[in-house]
Amino acid sequence: MIEVQSISKHYQHGGKSIAALDNVSLQIASGEIYGIIGRSGAGKSTLIRCLNLLERPDSGHVSLHGEDITRLDERALQQRRQRIGMVFQHFNLLRSRTVAANVRFPLELAGGQSPAQMDARVDELLALVGLQDHKHKRPSQLSGGQKQRVGIARALANHPDLLLCDEATSALDPETTDAILALLADINRQLGLTIVLITHDMRVIRQLCDSVAVLDHGRVVEQGKVLDVFLAPQHAVTQSLLAETGMGQGALQGIWRQRVATPVIKLTFVGEPTLQPVLDKVGREVGLRVNLLSGTLSEIKDTPFGQLLAGVVASDVDVSALPAIFAREGVRCEVL
């Protein structure tokens, strides 16, 4: 369990003091993937850097598994940091070292291992991230995704109990992003490793996180299980972040798929049909009975829109015929 207790951090800017973090508290359960999202300048980097004290908060405490790291002296903190991995947006690899030597670097810092032991560990880590064949290359010879794999291998070298990711995929193209997110999910599952990641991209939260905190102007404006926050975003910032990414409820299809055995349909209402009892009408016509899984009603620029996610319990017509039937009522239906 990681506990952030009312930390604040101010920066001086031209004689003015601005609060990068304003009384932030978080509780992160062991083994979960915790996302922190917010717009640029919201204080995300400052917050994640407070978790390994690269940045010291002006006030407040950070405890990792019951140990208050803000009380550690420099030496003890350096020791503790060896078991907190960190992954960076711009990778921050040593140009002067090969891939293998980069991964070996934290092992050298920690000491206490023979060269042979270190080499064995490096091979293990490179296998974990799928870079065995690039062992002797320099970072400059790697693609962005490969560099980030090196960054991840390096972060895992000393068996951390916490992995921090600062916009780990923000410099990568969408496909590479997916691959890196999948790798992080794998690592979380395989090693039971707690991951805290920050991002400005709701898709990252959706794909990866169990819990999420929304940060705005240095404050946590919303936090909870990703599912809850997506189904019922409370704060305007959360809602606009969701809307911008084009994610209504349907985005959660992956999660439902695992839990609901029946076929799932997503109904999207835009404009007038939103205000009509369309589902009820179609239900009577074709004997459709559904189990509502989630729904929202909202507005984009004065146009009402809604989304329903429903499990099909019974239907007189084949599920594949439903889209056409709903289309007649001006409602888009997708079978997920």
Place this chain on the structure above:
Amino acid sequence: MLDLDWNLLLEIDWVEIGGATLDTLTMLGVSMLFTVLAGLPLGVLLFISAPGQLRARPRLYAVLSFLVNVLRSLPFVILLIVLMPFTLLLVGTSIGVAGAIVPLVVGAVPFFARLVENVLREVDRGVIEASQSMGARLSHIVFKVLLPESLPGLIGAATVTAVALVGYTAMSGVIGGGGLGDLAIRYGYQRFQTEIMIVTVVLLLALVQGLQSAGDSLVRRCRFD
């Protein structure tokens, strides 16, 4: 046109020129060695003590920086003379090749240290931060990150310093330091033996060229791509 009598080349005392070359190489080699030994740590100290850096000590930095500036602003000839008592104390003589090495080092160390400081500033902050996040101590950061990551830049700085030292050695004749530059001044400038001057200048040029291409090829070989 200069009226050159190249027959004079036959009369040139090549032994003297050989000796002068050796003197120059000795002064250069020994002073370069001590310059790196003293200038590299000083450069690192300047870098880490600067405001906002790894071990920010603004007062210490201000003092060091001022001293470096003072030494760099003094014309080398003045340094040669001012340092004579100190040199005598340190090496037992204040003249000749041995006497020249102390002022050469004193002149070159601040120059090299400042170059080192600037080279270290080019090291990506993110990489330093990443090392800190892995629990690196200051010594780790200096020896495993700063110096290796900036090696090409450091070699470049050493090359520039060595070339500057060649220039300084020319002035060491003032205290009887000898060497090629001294020869050029004594024969060429003061006795109008232009031929000797040209020969020495050609040798100096070859030395500078050699240093520069050696430096460049080292930099090329240790670049990280």
